[in-house]
Amino acid sequence: MIFVNGQLITEDVYRSGTDYDQTVLKQWHEQKPRIQCACQAYAMRAEMHVRKTPHGRYTLVNNPENSDKHTPACPYYGEVERSRTGERRPVEKVDDRLVVHIKLFPETGTQTEKSRETGNQTGVKTEEQTHRHRLFPSFVFDWYKLAVEQMQGMGKKMTPASVLYHMWHCMSHHRIWIGTEDFYWFGYVPNERFRLPKRRKVVLGWLREREEVIGGERWGIEGMKSCLIRVLVPENHIPRYRVDGKLVVLRVNFDHQEPRSIAPAVGWHITEEGWWLHSGAERELLMLLRERKHTILRPIEPSEEWLGYQPDFVLPERSPPVYVDVLDEPDELLEDRSPQKRKKQAEIYRAAARNRVIRYVQWQSGDPVEL
Known part of the structure; x- marks a missing residue:
């Protein structure tokens, strides 16, 4: 009862x-x-x-x-x-809040597994570390979508700066929870009003400059109103790809009175419209569509408007409207980008195209743009 x-x-x-x-x-x-x-x-x-x-x-x-x-x-x-597989969903929307069921910080530093025979470090991440690192991008993407939802509800224009502000706004207004803990006490966006407290944080901002120092690189992370902090990223956590100028998120703690990264940085393409792109291939296609002066929509989430799914781009002025999916490498870190869901989406869109409801195009890098 x-x-x-x-x-x-x-x-x-x-x-x-x-x-x-x-x-x-x-x-x-x-x-x-x-x-x-x-x-x-x-x-x-x-x-x-x-x-x-x-x-x-x-x-x-x-x-x-x-x-x-x-x-x-x-x-x-x-x-x-729980999800359809019976496992707890890592990130879920509850009313107007985002609730995260993952540990953002390791319990004891960043130790790797030990060999059972020798007791020495093996250099292999523990299962818990691997799980946490895989789910971290999914959490940030849902955080971004929460901010975009707020902006659309207020009729605000989307720009990279406004997206960053509203991500901070969602956090500071207690709309994100890590289990039973308010993310406000963990998250940080560099700004002029508040300094980074000396406790573990998730730092969000734009990567502006980097410099080599002993033990790794110091990264300049810019937040709101050009406020900049520097975060030391140890050599074993420096990403293999360059993320200069992109929105980045680092989990940090404090070591010897300075912030130090305890996990790889995560960087994304954010366009001038404030759109989050999942790959360089999507960025390439967007530039080609702009050159041809197309009216372009970028769906943020699956909805009935898009037949229950989420195409990468929509050209609404065409008759029938053109739905475009980019055939990049599947990103299993994001639930709505899983290969199984994308396959089902393609089947539905092909059926709609046969009935002339839409025109469906799958595009991959290097293909001509014939839309």
Whole structure:
């Protein structure tokens, strides 16, 4: 049983057999009442909410900081929103907040695995480190989308500077949580008002200059209003590719009174329109489309407007509109860029093209632009 706005609701109201009653949950999702589990006394009740899944179904889930507040016998005890594979989603949207279920910092420095026979360091990352490094870009991309959503809701013009500001705004207004901790105490964008506290941080900004020093390179990270800080990146964490001028994010801690990177920098192409590009191939195509004076749209997320998926570019002035997917190397770090999802997307778009609803084009670097 649960309480909805203080009224006790029995399970038969919101369940049909073993499944949730979608009509009831849809109503709660739209009205956003206060939902609490009845397994505890009033002062200890776990807060819950109704979440709409990417497939259009509604499900009752715990608020992120409440999964362990149920009694152990309660079926919702320890439950979090899960993906189709049964694993916890690393990053999920809860109401207007972003909740991250990954550890941004290692527990004990950046040690690698030890050999069982010799006890020496093997140079191989632990499973936890590998998992954390793979999910970190996914977290930053969802952070970016949260900022873009806020900008679109306010009717703000997208530019690289405005994207950076609204990413900071989402963080400073407590809309991002790392598990049960407010990301405000971990994230930092260089600015004139606040200095970087001496604790572990995630630093976001533009890479402006680098210099070689003993032990690695010092990177200049510029945030808002040309405020610059320098972060030491050890040699074993310096990226193999150059990311000058791009939006970068580093996880840092403090060593000998100066910020030091504890993970590889992550850099992205951000266009003059404030669009996030996933690869150099997308950047190449965008430049070619601009040369031909096309009107171009860049979908941020899958939606019904794009037949339930997310093409890389759309040329809306054509009849029928042209949907373009760039055949670059699949990026499994981002859930909506997984090879399986992209394959299904292509199948749907080809079917729509056969019915003349759209024209579908797959493009790869070096191809002529015949749209």
